[in-house]
Amino acid sequence: MNLVLEERAVAARDPMRPRPFRVRRVHRDLPDTTTLEIEPPGPDHSCAFSPGQFNMLYVMGKGEVPISLSGDPAKGGCFVHTTRAVGPASRAVTELRKGDLVGVRGPFGHGWPVDVAAGGDLVIVAGGVGLAPLRPVIYHVVRRRRQYRRVAILYGARTSSDILFRRELEKWRGRLDLEVRVSVDRGTDDWHGSVGVVTTLIPQVSFPLSEATAFVCGPEIMMRFTTRELAQAGIREDRQYISMERNMKCGVGLCGHCQWGPHFVCKDGPVFRFDRVARLLWQREM
Amino acid sequence: MVDDRESLIFERTALDRLFELLADEGYSILGPTVRDGAIAYGPIHSSLDLPQGVGVRQEAGSYRLTERDDPSLFGYAVGADSPKSFLYPPREHLCAFRRHESWNGNEVEEDGAPLAFVGVRPCELAAIAVMDRVLLSGPTPDVRYRQRRERCLLVVVNCTEPGGTCFCSSMGTGPEARAGFDIVLTEMTEPDRHTFLARAGTARGRELLIRWGGRSAQPAETAAVAARLERASGRMGRTLHTEGLAEALRASPEDPRWDEIASRCMNCANCTLACPTCFCCTVEDTTDLTGERAERHRRWDSCFTLGFSYIHGGSVRVSARSRYRQWLTHKLSTWQEQFGTQGCVGCGRCITWCPAGIDLTVEAPALAKAHAPAVSSSRER
Amino acid sequence: MNTVGHFLSEHPFFHGFTSEQLQELVKCGRDVRFEQGEFLFREGDEARSFYVVREGRIRIEIHDARQGAVGVQTVERGDVLGWSWLVPPYLWHFDARALRTSLAVALDGERLRDLCDHDPVLGYEFLKRIAGLMEQRLQATRLQLLDLYSEPRA
Numbered sequence: 001m002n003l004v005l006e007e008r009a010v011a012a013r014d015p016m017r018p019r020p021f022r023v024r025r026v027h028r029d030l031p032d033t034t035t036l037e038i039e040p041p042g043p044d045h046s047c048a049f050s051p052g053q054f055n056m057l058y059v060m061g062k063g064e065v066p067i068s069l070s071g072d073p074a075k076g077g078c079f080v081h082t083t084r085a086v087g088p089a090s091r092a093v094t095e096l097r098k099g100d101l102v103g104v105r106g107p108f109g110h111g112w113p114v115d116v117a118a119g120g121d122l123v124i125v126a127g128g129v130g131l132a133p134l135r136p137v138i139y140h141v142v143r144r145r146r147q148y149r150r151v152a153i154l155y156g157a158r159t160s161s162d163i164l165f166r167r168e169l170e171k172w173r174g175r176l177d178l179e180v181r182v183s184v185d186r187g188t189d190d191w192h193g194s195v196g197v198v199t200t201l202i203p204q205v206s207f208p209l210s211e212a213t214a215f216v217c218g219p220e221i222m223m224r225f226t227t228r229e230l231a232q233a234g235i236r237e238d239r240q241y242i243s244m245e246r247n248m249k250c251g252v253g254l255c256g257h258c259q260w261g262p263h264f265v266c267k268d269g270p271v272f273r274f275d276r277v278a279r280l281l282w283q284r285e286m
Numbered sequence: 287m288v289d290d291r292e293s294l295i296f297e298r299t300a301l302d303r304l305f306e307l308l309a310d311e312g313y314s315i316l317g318p319t320v321r322d323g324a325i326a327y328g329p330i331h332s333s334l335d336l337p338q339g340v341g342v343r344q345e346a347g348s349y350r351l352t353e354r355d356d357p358s359l360f361g362y363a364v365g366a367d368s369p370k371s372f373l374y375p376p377r378e379h380l381c382a383f384r385r386h387e388s389w390n391g392n393e394v395e396e397d398g399a400p401l402a403f404v405g406v407r408p409c410e411l412a413a414i415a416v417m418d419r420v421l422l423s424g425p426t427p428d429v430r431y432r433q434r435r436e437r438c439l440l441v442v443v444n445c446t447e448p449g450g451t452c453f454c455s456s457m458g459t460g461p462e463a464r465a466g467f468d469i470v471l472t473e474m475t476e477p478d479r480h481t482f483l484a485r486a487g488t489a490r491g492r493e494l495l496i497r498w499g500g501r502s503a504q505p506a507e508t509a510a511v512a513a514r515l516e517r518a519s520g521r522m523g524r525t526l527h528t529e530g531l532a533e534a535l536r537a538s539p540e541d542p543r544w545d546e547i548a549s550r551c552m553n554c555a556n557c558t559l560a561c562p563t564c565f566c567c568t569v570e571d572t573t574d575l576t577g578e579r580a581e582r583h584r585r586w587d588s589c590f591t592l593g594f595s596y597i598h599g600g601s602v603r604v605s606a607r608s609r610y611r612q613w614l615t616h617k618l619s620t621w622q623e624q625f626g627t628q629g630c631v632g633c634g635r636c637i638t639w640c641p642a643g644i645d646l647t648v649e650a651p652a653l654a655k656a657h658a659p660a661v662s663s664s665r666e667r
Numbered sequence: 668m669n670t671v672g673h674f675l676s677e678h679p680f681f682h683g684f685t686s687e688q689l690q691e692l693v694k695c696g697r698d699v700r701f702e703q704g705e706f707l708f709r710e711g712d713e714a715r716s717f718y719v720v721r722e723g724r725i726r727i728e729i730h731d732a733r734q735g736a737v738g739v740q741t742v743e744r745g746d747v748l749g750w751s752w753l754v755p756p757y758l759w760h761f762d763a764r765a766l767r768t769s770l771a772v773a774l775d776g777e778r779l780r781d782l783c784d785h786d787p788v789l790g791y792e793f794l795k796r797i798a799g800l801m802e803q804r805l806q807a808t809r810l811q812l813l814d815l816y817s818e819p820r821a
Contacts, residue, residue, distance in 0.1 A: 086598035128816030187738020256566030262620035285608035
């Protein structure tokens with residue numbers, strides 16, 4: 001099934017003008033991270049998206065930020081965003097309350113190639129809030145479990161109290177057909193799981209990785225080292241995908257801010273096939 | 287598109303008729319004027335507003351108006367700004383919001399009179415074509431730019447006198463305009479006569495020429511114009527060999543020469559402001575003091591600013607070196623991968639308006655040489 | 668469960684040793700078992716063993732008055748643990764606690780040192796592997812130090 005959908009409405013109207021959505025539900029995941037469910041202003045607004053895409057979210061008077069969609073692509077009717085407060089605009093998004101209006105432009109970007117990965121093994125490696133743009137993939141894979149062979153989800157967080165979507169991770173881990181491994185950088189007393197950077201989980205995966213596809217998302221340094229470890233474990237660079245972040249103002253490839261070498265992260269990405277961008281990831285100040 | 291090969295001759299004294307015709311059709315006419323010690327686009331009501339007898343001397347980091355010894359109206363190359371300032375203005379209102387009402391997005395309005403540019407240079411015309419590619423060819427075109435572009439009229443003037451920093455010949459964008467204009471003129475100022483050779487490039491241009499009413503050019507006259515343009519293409523102030531340049535720049539991110547340039551570059555962003563193809567902009571969201579009303583504007587921005595590449599925690603391109611590298615590599619290399627055209631049109635403004643006099647026709651080949659030894663030096667003359 | 672010899676011969680750390688060398692190494696080893704919560708060693712203890720983990724999960728931690736025990740690394744099946752037995756003054760610098768019932772092969776540190784002294788060829792091979800282990804550990808620790816997921820300084 002082709003999950004790449006075009007927002008017909010966006011093409012027809014002005015992509016720089018936000019549509020007013022309303023906050024339907026707020027869930028505080030972590031002290032600095034919030035998940036919002038937002039509903040469109042009318043029935044003729046599609047909320048279809050591909051895993052890995054993002055919206056530009058506008059909070060009146062506070063600013064606009066690109067935030068990845070973190071919900072289930074099979075469930076329409078609203079957009080779900082998980083936002084971490086790292087600056088004034090993103091903080092404003094995390095402080096929205098039920099009933100507030102939020103401007104939406106998008107969905108924009110190229111997402112995770114879930115169709116390319118189908119038929120084979122899949123390894124998902126996420127760090128910190130990087131699990132949010134990957135959650136739609138996990139929902140998709142779980143829904144179509146038979147389309148994938150062996151699936152491993154590797155997640156790294158700072159401490160056990162920083163684990164995002166913990167209950168869902170535990171639910172997925174409980175499945176017999178999913179391998180879920182979580183590691184923290186610092187182990188507190190209450191944590192009996194693995195301690196160490198997320199790359200230390202790679203050798204622990206129960207199946208050989210040479211035929212797997214990998215989706216990696218997290219801080220840039222983490223992606224640099226994870227892609228290297230995955231390559232050493234046998235996954236070819238053209239079977240690995242990463243999701244990049246850059247400053248974005250327009251989200252549609254017109255403002256120039258998100259350029260990374262020749263690529264516009266907003267429209268050529270944010271998901272990139274690793275072999276195409278490896279040189280850039282290792283180059284300083286690109 | 288009608289390609290009218292028939293050339294017409296107009297006397298200098300007939301020029302004002304063109305402005306009358308354009309004004310009658312409701313155009314707001316913009317052309318070169320003398321302003322603040324430079325040639326810059328301004329409103330044109332008659333030929334009196336044009337820089338008659340004015341010349342320009344341009345060099346790296348230097349721009350001076352001079353006095354010509356003839357009454358040429360277009361006896362200079364490019365001015366300080368380009369049609370970009372009007373087709374893609376430095377500040378543009380996008381939309382407005384009111385807190386407690388649903389946001390009725392204002393549809394894109396027809397703002398003001400259509401623009402007619404008289405005196406556009408071939409390199410500027412090429413720059414407009416580049417901007418069309420950047421802003422209109424993707425899946426989400428800039429609707430406001432498109433509207434202004436569709437409504438505007440372009441009367442191009444060929445360059446018979448290239449400037450000190452010009453290199454349009456190297457970039458294939460001049461000194462003669464080949465396509466994309468409504469009308470193209472070449473000014474022929476001679477001791478005993480002052481005429482314009484005119485050709486139409488579109489149906490609209492042809493119609494205008496017919497109403498303007500000139501006489502057919504004699505073969506000798508068209509030959510004289512051709513010869514002068516031929517001479518002009520050999521008298522460029524600068525040259526830039528582009529073969530292999532894009533690949534070589536791609537391979538050069540760690541070259542120490544970037545540091546050397548950075549020791550001179552002040553990251554002042556002048557080059558990006560003067561460049562007719564730089565398109566980077568930012569989105570500015572403002573509110574009034576009550577917070578009840580908000581507005582969104584698009585504003586020119588520059589990759590030279592520290593905040594340009596800011597993401598949470600800091601900027602990606604912090605050093606001056608990385609920012610200059612970003613600009614030059616984008617303009618002469620990655621642009622081609624992105625848009626299928628050259629980013630640079632050879633107008634030389636970035637050289638003229640750089641306070642440190644940094645010259646990309648010197649820097650780019652120097653960087654390329656170290657990374658593309660296959661580019662033979664025998665080609666460089 | 669297979670013998671110490673069999674286990675070590677299949678373990679990646681011991682790849683490349685000759686069978687004679689392996690035999691000597693095996694002589695230094697014995698099976699050990701730790702129940703959940705039991706300490707393998709504590710900070711300040713004499714470092715006597717090189718552990719090769721068979722099953723379970725062991726946490727390297729350090730005790731802090733305010734925070735309690737802070738874990739810096741866990742090792743599981745396939746991992747090896749400890750090199751303080753190799754470096755004077757042969758004392759452990761951290762605690763190691765079994766988070767669940769864990770089985771390992773413990774190689775006697777003093778015997779290993781003697782073996783390496785008397786057989787420099789074997790000693791060099793062993794040291795090369797320890798160096799590789801340290802390099803991996805240092806790399807991972809540095810990444811942990813970067814605190815990649817924490818709130819960035821604006």
